[in-house]
Amino acid sequence: MTDVHSSNYSLRDEIREYWSIRSETFDLSVGHEIFSEAERRGWHRLILRHLGRGEGRAALDLACGTAVISHLMYDLGFAVTGADWSEAMLSRARAKAAKRGSDIRFIMCDAENTMEARGSYDVIITRHLVWTLVDPRAAFAEWYALLKPGGKLLVVDLNQDKKTWVSLLRTSLAKITGKPTTGMDDPDLVSRDRRIRSQLFFSKGMTAEAVVPLLEEAGFTAPIVDRKMHDIHWAQARRMTVLRGLDRLLQDRYAICVTKPAA
Known part of the structure; x- marks a missing residue:
């Protein structure tokens, strides 16, 4: 395992290594992979509501992981590029696309500095990426530059640190039973997760109302929460235990759609 105390080992390196390890079980988790047609239809409705049908338009799925959202976009007719900083995630994404016969392009890149051509995408979508960013201002400026005039960005995320009464109950029960509430059994991974979270820009929580001003600062307009x-x-929730499912229904989860002004 990498020495996390090495002077040459940055927070971004640890984030990439952490999610590379998580790639092994990523698709086993409800909320990562999709396990029902009802959920798939719900995602399609959300995307259509804000981005419309693809009709061959260029879409970038940032932090695509194993390509769950990439395939939802592909279903709706977008020409999809899936981008992730973890080669382990991309390896699984490519295997999934090959199995499904999906014509999705995959690239390895840092979401804050993609090295993609400016003004090359009609839409950008992210799921559960923004809360993990080290420098959201740099990321939002990068995403703004990647979009064509009139292009749209759809952010799907959550306020990780807003505790519901159910989450507090689950934490109390975990102290009694010794069972983790995170879904991870590896104490090292749990420790790394906490260490990473404590150093992120949104380490104290991420409301939609805190994200929108940063998006507007980057130049985006017409925010819809x-x-x-x-x-x-x-x-x-129907695929979870009762308490986890109830917690999912009460969490502060949201989508933010913003637009790059037309030239």
């Missing part, structure tokens, strides 16, 4: 995602979360 959408919390009407109950069809997705209900479909996910």
Whole structure:
């Protein structure tokens, strides 16, 4: 394992290594992979509501992981590029696309500095990426530059640190039973997760209302905050234990859609 105390080992390196390890079980988790047609339809409705049908338009799925969102976009007719900083995630994404016969392009890059051509995408979508960013201002400026005039960005995320009464109950029960609430059994991974979270820009929580001003600072306009995602979360909750499912329904999860002004 990499020495996390090495002077040449940055927080970004640790994030990449952490998610590379998580790639091994990523698709086993509800909320990562999709396990029902009801959830798939819910995602399609969300995307259509904000981005419309693809009709061959260029879409970038940032932090694509194993390409769950990439395939949702592909279903709707977008020409999809999936980008991730973890080669382990991309390896699984490429294997999944090959198995499904999906014509999705995959690239390895840093979401804050993609090295992609400026003005090359009609839409950008991210799921559960923004809360992990070290420098969201740099990332948002990069995404703004990648979009064509009139292009749209759809951010799907959550306020990780807002605790519901259910999450507090689960934490209390975990102290009694000794069972983790994170879904991870490896104490090292749990420790690394906490260490990474404590150093992130949004380490104290990430409301949609905190993200929108940063997006506007980057030049985006017409922000729409959408919390009407109950069809997705209900479909996910039905695949979870009772307490985890109830917690999912009560969490502050949202989508933010913003637009790059037309030239």
